[in-house]
Amino acid sequence: MRQLLLRPGAEELNYEIRGIVRKARQIEQLGYDITWENIGDPIQKNNKIPSWMKEIVADLVSQDNSYGYADSKGMLETRRFLAAINNDKGGVQIGPEDILFFNGLGDGIAKLYQFLIPTARIIGPSPAYSTHSSAEAAHANTKPITYKLDPDNNWYPDMEDLYNKVKYNPSVVGILIINPDNPTGMVYPKEVLERFVAIAREFSLLLIADEIYQNITYNGYQSVGLSEVLGTELPGISLKGISKEFPWPGSRCGWMEFYNKEVSKEFNKLCLTLENAKMIEVCSTMLPQLAIPRIMSHSEYAHYRRTANERIGKRSQLMAEILGKVSGIKFNKTKGAFYNTIIFENQKLNSAQSLPVEDRRVKRLLEDWLLEEDMPHDKRFVYNLLASERICVVPVSSFCSDLRGFRVTLLEEDEDVFIDTFERLARSIKTYINSSKVTAAGVSQ
Numbered sequence: 001m002r003q004l005l006l007r008p009g010a011e012e013l014n015y016e017i018r019g020i021v022r023k024a025r026q027i028e029q030l031g032y033d034i035t036w037e038n039i040g041d042p043i044q045k046n047n048k049i050p051s052w053m054k055e056i057v058a059d060l061v062s063q064d065n066s067y068g069y070a071d072s073k074g075m076l077e078t079r080r081f082l083a084a085i086n087n088d089k090g091g092v093q094i095g096p097e098d099i100l101f102f103n104g105l106g107d108g109i110a111k112l113y114q115f116l117i118p119t120a121r122i123i124g125p126s127p128a129y130s131t132h133s134s135a136e137a138a139h140a141n142t143k144p145i146t147y148k149l150d151p152d153n154n155w156y157p158d159m160e161d162l163y164n165k166v167k168y169n170p171s172v173v174g175i176l177i178i179n180p181d182n183p184t185g186m187v188y189p190k191e192v193l194e195r196f197v198a199i200a201r202e203f204s205l206l207l208i209a210d211e212i213y214q215n216i217t218y219n220g221y222q223s224v225g226l227s228e229v230l231g232t233e234l235p236g237i238s239l240k241g242i243s244k245e246f247p248w249p250g251s252r253c254g255w256m257e258f259y260n261k262e263v264s265k266e267f268n269k270l271c272l273t274l275e276n277a278k279m280i281e282v283c284s285t286m287l288p289q290l291a292i293p294r295i296m297s298h299s300e301y302a303h304y305r306r307t308a309n310e311r312i313g314k315r316s317q318l319m320a321e322i323l324g325k326v327s328g329i330k331f332n333k334t335k336g337a338f339y340n341t342i343i344f345e346n347q348k349l350n351s352a353q354s355l356p357v358e359d360r361r362v363k364r365l366l367e368d369w370l371l372e373e374d375m376p377h378d379k380r381f382v383y384n385l386l387a388s389e390r391i392c393v394v395p396v397s398s399f400c401s402d403l404r405g406f407r408v409t410l411l412e413e414d415e416d417v418f419i420d421t422f423e424r425l426a427r428s429i430k431t432y433i434n435s436s437k438v439t440a441a442g443v444s445q
Helices: 016-028 051-061 076-087 105-114 130-140 159-167 190-203 265-281 286-296 301-323 360-369 377-389 415-434
Strands: 099-102 121-126 146-150 172-178 206-210 236-241 254-259 339-344 405-409
Touching: 016 360, 016 377, 051 286, 076 099, 076 254, 076 286, 099 105, 099 265, 105 130, 105 206, 105 236, 105 254, 105 265, 121 130, 121 159, 130 172, 146 159, 159 172, 159 190, 172 190, 190 206, 301 339, 301 415, 339 377, 360 377, 377 405, 377 415
Parallel strands: 121 146, 121 172, 172 206, 206 236
Antiparallel strands: 099 254, 236 254, 339 405
16 A cells, blocks of 8 residues: 555554454364353353343343433443442542443453553553553554563562563553453452552552452452552542453443542543543443443342352362363462463473364364464464363463463352363373473464
8 A cells, every 4th residue: 555554553553362263263174062161251151140130131122212312421320320339438438420330341441542642651460461461562553561560479560560660661651450360360459459549649640440359259259449559649640340250241341430520630641531522422331331330229139249259269269270280381360350360380381382282173274373473382372272171361472571381260150160271271281291292283482
């Protein structure tokens, strides 16, 4: 073409969580069933929506007003309802005008980074959730800036690493916190969050907290919200939604809560810009907004969420019993969300390793996949696992990390299927680490 179409940084947009599906579909077309562990979709993993929740949605669908436009910022009554939930925590107080709805949290994240100037950087965790790291890199026209999460310390943030990167990089204007964390499943205690606040206060930074999993914690752990520790002197944004909690991922319904808008002129301008962008777009989807107050205030909701968390917690313990005994990996028990990130120990992976693949058609697919240049060793493992056991996971190298491992979910509701999946995974890890036979599928780096 006569001119370049893409600006620098656009190629940083990458979503391996769904990208690997293309590979799995190739195997599926050969007649095999795939065990999907790549994406956090509870519906895909046999989660059953309770009848009372379906009845609420069905009743709303029967009402003519649910087919119209919502307010540009979101339904007023819903925003009042959500503001009250936040205010009951006793931290930063907000009103309905401090809440802005989007068509899913991914839409909100994209809008947030879109309006920042390229030189304004948001430092986020590594391993990083791809939606954040890709959007931040694309807006900045370069690779994302990250701080380390430490698998040798419960996946807690390396605060020294964060502090130094903030101190010596004046382009950093904000810190992203994901709590409970995706992809590690960690829940940060209050003292860790207070350390984030202290760093933000010292360097006059914006704090952004992705809290979409805030009500998905288990085994005795609770999530502390940003509004509970932020205080009144710093600007903050909380990112929330219903995709995981109800769960209703297909609703594409998320929102931002703006904290302390008036403490910073620049932050106030950002909030206003996001609101104006939504007005140009007209509004976000009406139906799920109408459902939020009715579902979350229903007499069955607290019990529903508690029992759902208990089931995830039990699966977390089952996973620990199976994978916690496997040598050659670093395994941490999860505390929230429904993911776990497993890291291979140093020097445990190499390009000569492989898993057995009996079907020659699948083996040919694997050989083609492994021709990719400069392939990280964990991606090689993920492709071998997919070809050998038809288990689809995501390599940690795809989460903007120098670590090597993979992410799985804790979503499968059928306990027998869950146990079988992770026992097969455990055997595959052992076989792969111990394999040294160089095959046609295991030669390329």
